[in-house]
Amino acid sequence: MPESSFSWREPFVAAMLETDKDKLTERVHAAEGAIFLRLQELTDSAEHHEERTEIQVACAALLSVQVNKLGWPSSLPIKRA
Numbered sequence: 001m002p003e004s005s006f007s008w009r010e011p012f013v014a015a016m017l018e019t020d021k022d023k024l025t026e027r028v029h030a031a032e033g034a035i036f037l038r039l040q041e042l043t044d045s046a047e048h049h050e051e052r053t054e055i056q057v058a059c060a061a062l063l064s065v066q067v068n069k070l071g072w073p074s075s076l077p078i079k080r081a
Contacts, residue, residue: 008034012058015065025070028062035059 011034015027035055042048066072 008038008055008058010034012062016061021069024065028065028070031058031062035062 008031011027011031015024015031018024018027035058038051039055042052
């Protein structure tokens with residue numbers, strides 16, 4: 001596998017393992033950036049289906065970290081009926 005296909009995994013794992021809340025935001029941003037760059041490399045290629053699936057799972061995990069550990073977004077508009 002080319003090196004670029006692993007480029008997003010290392011920052012993603014680092015974000016998942018980070019316990020320091022001050023560093024977690026930085027790690028999450030780094031993982032998101034690396035995933036974005038990898039998706040740019042993949043473009044619309046029919047190949048790499050497995051990696052795209054892994055990226056979808058990673059994005060869901062990062063969103064969970066953002067919401068549950070970092071409390072994002074901090075101010076959601078409240079819809080009242």
